Amino acid sequence: MTAAWNADRARAIIDNHRGLRGALLPILHAVQEEFGYVDAAAIPLLAEALNLSQADVHGVISFYHEFRHTRPGRHVVKICVAEACQARGSAALVDYLKTKLGIGLGETAADGSFTLEAVYCLGNCALGPSAQVDERLLGRLSPARIDGALA
Ligand code: FES
Structure with a gap:
């Protein structure tokens, strides 16, 4: 479970990483790991x-799709839509998940239960179609296997 947004905690994370070369990306990852997303207040x-402009920071957050702009649901489902998984039927699984969860890609259910995201390779190509539910990597997915993972 991620923490609620807290500016003091965010400042501490920034201070812990600011000395790194190319510190922005490591900080953004650390902020997202802490809060589940990168709040606009960051x-x-x-x-x-x-010592960057706010436009520069915003541009980096927008460029990298892995950074969320809003708090995710209690469970995050990442479905791989890269080439190898596409060839093994991931598009049909995306449609199945959209219908099952009642949300589109990049959306969170109104009750906060699930967030559905597309990802571009989970490093599990030979066992595609692949997805990750929270920290659990799943391969050879079918609707039935997804149902089992979400239950
Ligand atoms: S293409 Fe889907 S895991 Fe690599």
């Missing part, structure tokens, strides 16, 4: 700490 903190 942008001015990052800009000031790293």
